[in-house]
Amino acid sequence: MPYALQAPVHSDLTIKKSRFIGCVEAVPDRAAARARVAALRAEHPSATHVCWALMAGGQSAANDDGEPGGTAGRPMLEVLRHQDLEGVLATVVRYYGGTPLGAGGLVRAYTDSVAQALLKAEKVPVIRQTTLRCVLPYALEGWLRRELPAHGARLLDAAHGEGVTVHLQLPEGKAAALVARLNDATQGQVVWLDAADTDNG
Known part of the structure; x- marks a missing residue:
């Protein structure tokens, strides 16, 4: 059974001086997800990347926002899929700390940002x-x-x-x-x- 989120949940990780600010929240569709990402960009104008993943049926999507392909959005989407979540947007705002993490390090950082946030999540069943x-x-x-x-x-x-x-x-x-x-x-x-x-x- 798919689940939705009762309320937004957050995480804040620092890895090799890079800061990763994660959030997972309920959104109905891709238009709402894009609006939320745009709002985050406005809130964090000096952030290096605002990566996101949307799990919303046929409107699911993932965006690396300039990180190497497949190191951010797709791993974030996989975390949502494994948690059986529906109608949720995961975002991670990254402030680059000057030390490259490598592809494997980036995948772990973005995955952990979403996973850490979801540890605090209150899930509710989606009733079709x-x-x-x-x-x-x-x-x-x-x-x-x-x-x-x-x-x-x-x-x-x-x-x-x-x-x-x-x-x-x-x-x-x-x-x-x-x-x-x-x-x-x-x-x-x-x-x-x-x-x-x-x-x-």
């Missing part, structure tokens, strides 16, 4: 959401609205035509029980539309 759409008689709309909280579901929208077309969102694990409950309570009067439509929000 799914969406359901169905049409039901007008007489059952009020009953359905009262039923939703028991299944952790929320009504995204309702359109009124010949019947009421509702669009629901709920945890994946509870979808089958809600479908069964609706079918049973309405004696088959519900018409399901593209029930396989899922959303990983």
